[in-house]
Amino acid sequence: MINKEEFRKKIIVSAGQIFSHYGFKKTTMDEIAKALKMGKSSIYYYFESKEDIFEAVVQFEANILRNELTTAIKAVESPIDKMRSYVFVRMKSFEKLSNYYNAIFDKNLDHFDFIETIREKYDREELAILRLIIYHGARKKVFNVVNSEYTAMAVQTTLKGLEVPLFWKKKEVNIESRLNAILDVLFYGIVKKR
Amino acid sequence: MINKEEFRKKIIVSAGQIFSHYGFKKTTMDEIAKALKMGKSSIYYYFESKEDIFEAVVQFEANILRNELTTAIKAVESPIDKMRSYVFVRMKSFEKLSNYYNAIFDKNLDHFDFIETIREKYDREELAILRLIIYHGARKKVFNVVNSEYTAMAVQTTLKGLEVPLFWKKKEVNIESRLNAILDVLFYGIVKKR
DNA sequence: CGAATTGTCGACCAATTCATTCGAAGGTAC
């Protein structure tokens, strides 16, 4: 059939979908196994633990994101050098951000606790929530944990301005503005209304 | 403050959001309580059990759907009588469908098992999945449990044709065609490409 | 072929999680 490495990847992709929907805590090994149509114990042949899988998933998805960003960066050609260095500085912060998220997830927290934890790091709640949404594509569930009417409104409003980065597969959007929007949102939570 | 009945409704709405995202099994009383900013045990003052809450949620949401349908039906004016009776016959089947879903959920199944169960009732897998999507707004998670590439494709394609019913809040769409689309999808899984 | 290696799985376990109970107590109305 396929080799071990390829099968690991299959697990990563499949588990990734489940994780991204249910969060780390709520995802069970049984589900991961079931989705792959295999016995639970077989998974332990490929990965040491649930956390091990999760780390691989995060790694994998971070890579995709990084590659997409790199591609986007390469496509930018206008005020070239300035733009480029500006972008790479931001890439560094993204690396840090990514590590930060990993650290939090390592602690076995679910999406709710995750928000709680992240709240303490940012003074404006919306930013914390937006980051979760962007990082995990967790759109709907996030609204369950929003504290105040005000915040809910703020998030809603901001989300409307997010169309560019969230649906950046729409190829017709100018690549440069798209890139900027993505970077802004990813690193600083700054969103401009269109 | 507010009376007991109103508070029950608050719980229903809040719990409903969580249920619709995580399914019955994965939703914990702690989460429901936390979302409402109250102690877990307090909820038992308003509801007898988790299942009790869930039933109330289903009831509540079915009512909303029924009301929306009724409103839509009233707005239809063209080949009046024929249309109207045709619609009410379908309303009856909806009632049945709703009961059927309730019965399945009563068994304590999560979304995965739910699909498994529903699969046995329909010969074409896509239809089962589409029904789950429509009934629960569970779009993303559904793809974790799709069996074959073919089915995934079929669901994807069909979803594209679903824009009318899924986003029927877009008021600009002609009400009559909207109604028809909704009814078609709800009761028979019949979807026309636009 | 046959033996070594690779991969799968059911049964099992210890630890944790979860729905639910209960009694105490804060609030409020009379």
Added chain:
DNA sequence: GTACCTTCGAATGAATTGGTCGACAATTCG
């Protein structure tokens, strides 16, 4: 005061869950 409404922390027993182990297919390789 007392009666009632409401909230909650702590406790519990049952169910769930991550992970282990040994048996046993399947495949590879000599």
